[in-house]
Amino acid sequence: ATPTALMVGIGKGASNHILIKDALALEQMRKVNTVVLDKTGTLTEGHPTVSQWFWENGEEPQAKEILLAAELKSEHPLADAIVNELQSQGITPTALSSFESITGKGIKVVYQGETYWAGNQRLLNDFGAVISVYLKGMIEKSQSEGKSIVFFGQNKSLLSVISISDKVKPSSKEAVKMLQNMGIRVCMLTGDGEATASSVASELGIGHYKAEALPSDKEDFVKELQNEGSVVAMVGDGINDSQALARADVSIAMGKGTDIAMDVAMITLMTSDLQLLSKAFKLSRQTVKLIH
Numbered sequence: 001a002t003p004t005a006l007m008v009g010i011g012k013g014a015s016n017h018i019l020i021k022d023a024l025a026l027e028q029m030r031k032v033n034t035v036v037l038d039k040t041g042t043l044t045e046g047h048p049t050v051s052q053w054f055w056e057n058g059e060e061p062q063a064k065e066i067l068l069a070a071e072l073k074s075e076h077p078l079a080d081a082i083v084n085e086l087q088s089q090g091i092t093p094t095a096l097s098s099f100e101s102i103t104g105k106g107i108k109v110v111y112q113g114e115t116y117w118a119g120n121q122r123l124l125n126d127f128g129a130v131i132s133v134y135l136k137g138m139i140e141k142s143q144s145e146g147k148s149i150v151f152f153g154q155n156k157s158l159l160s161v162i163s164i165s166d167k168v169k170p171s172s173k174e175a176v177k178m179l180q181n182m183g184i185r186v187c188m189l190t191g192d193g194e195a196t197a198s199s200v201a202s203e204l205g206i207g208h209y210k211a212e213a214l215p216s217d218k219e220d221f222v223k224e225l226q227n228e229g230s231v232v233a234m235v236g237d238g239i240n241d242s243q244a245l246a247r248a249d250v251s252i253a254m255g256k257g258t259d260i261a262m263d264v265a266m267i268t269l270m271t272s273d274l275q276l277l278s279k280a281f282k283l284s285r286q287t288v289k290l291i292h
């Protein structure tokens with residue numbers, strides 16, 4: 001039978017916007033010494049906005065219509081930022097003949113027999129596109145400010161570079177510090193580029209992170225920590241986190257994230273406030289202490 005203390009703990013969680021699936025989750029949580037956090041939508045607001053837009057050969061109105069049509073079909077937060085920007089410019093979408101989402105990299109569409117794509121550096125490399133010296137300078141400056149870069153191209157050419165900023169949540173810094181004060185090691189994972197990841201990690205005081213992580217890399221990251229003897233809690237919000245969530249000793253989803261993340265997760269934080277995370281850890285320590 002489940003000890004009363006654990007049931008009380010679960011009830012206490014619920015009244016604090018922390019949904020705990022079962023008593024085992026709470027007991028496992030007590031043993032965690034490493035927390036891995038997804039960046040986009042977990043540590044950051046997840047509501048990115050376009051801050052700058054650079055074109056290789058000047059603005060191309062038709063390319064904008066194609067990009068708008070493409071990003072309207074994507075559910076990525078970066079897609080929302082691009083859609084909002086283009087719509088505010090009065091751009092209307094064209095009809096595409098195909099759309100494909102490439103996990104961990106971006107999207108690809110076909111318009112009048114030509115392939116257009118939008119995504120990260122990996123996707124750019126897949127298409128064999130080259131970055132001009134002019135754009136390279138702009139990219140490096142944006143990345144050093146923690147902004148995400150979306151590359152937009154047609155076949156083998158890079159058409160433009162979009163710089164997007166996603167603010168770190170006000171609660172993130174405090175939450176990371178609270179976990180570290182509890183003796184828990186904090187790590188970060190992201191599909192974003194190295195420079196952006198490094199900037200956000202240092203802003204938050206996170207020493208260990210992995211950038212340009214595909215869903216399988218996120219799982220491997222967790223597995224490696226476990227192989228070193230760590231007991232790992234993974235915190236994520238998206239489909240791309242579900243493999244890592246399933247691998248972790250404790251899986252924690254953000255309630256505003258995707259249903260898939262919440263289905264996999266043992267614990268769901270019902271608001272986007274990351275301080276709930278340290279609250280959940282405190283709860284597990286208090287509760288488990290009571291029964292041992």
Ligand code: ADP
Pocket residue numbers: 039040071074075076078079103104105106107118119120149150189190191192193214215238240
């Ligand atoms: P993350 O949640 O860490 O961003 P994803 O696997 O969802 O990880 O995406 C990996 C990367 O692919 C993103 O960081 C982004 O650079 C790029 N990407 C994904 N979807 C899109 C999109 N619709 N438009 C532009 N870039 C995208």
Ligand code: MG
Pocket residue numbers: 038039040041042237238240
């Ligand atoms: Mg995410």
